[in-house]
Amino acid sequence: MIHARKTMPPKKLSATADDLRKIGTTAVAASLIGVFLSEHRLLTAYAFLVGVIIWSIGIFLTQEE
Numbered sequence: 040m041i042h043a044r045k046t047m048p049p050k051k052l053s054a055t056a057d058d059l060r061k062i063g064t065t066a067v068a069a070s071l072i073g074v075f076l077s078e079h080r081l082l083t084a085y086a087f088l089v090g091v092i093i094w095s096i097g098i099f100l101t102q103e104e
Contacts, residue, residue, distance in 0.1 A: 049102065052100060052102065053101075053102065055100060056097045056098075056100035056101045056102075057097070057101075058097070059093055059094070059096050059097030059100065060094055060097035060098065060101070061097075062090075062093050062094075062097075063090045063091065063092070063093035063094025063095070063096075063097055064090070064094060065090070066086055066087070066089055066090025066093060066094075067086075067087055067090035067091060067094065068090075069086060069090075070083050070084070070086035070087035070090060071087070073086065
């Protein structure tokens with residue numbers, strides 16, 4: 040993952056990081072809604088965990104200006 044920071048152009052890296060943060064946030068929100076509307080607790084927990092991981096990768100790839 041660190042290799043991607045060195046090889047990708049800054050604009051593309053910024054766009055990818057932004058997309059990953061949005062995907063992660065959406066997955067976390069969907070899992071929180073799923074807690075109340077779904078009986079599949081394990082699937083909801085996995086969606087939450089994957090969302091947090093994807094969001095964290097997006098945060099890691101975000102470059103400070």
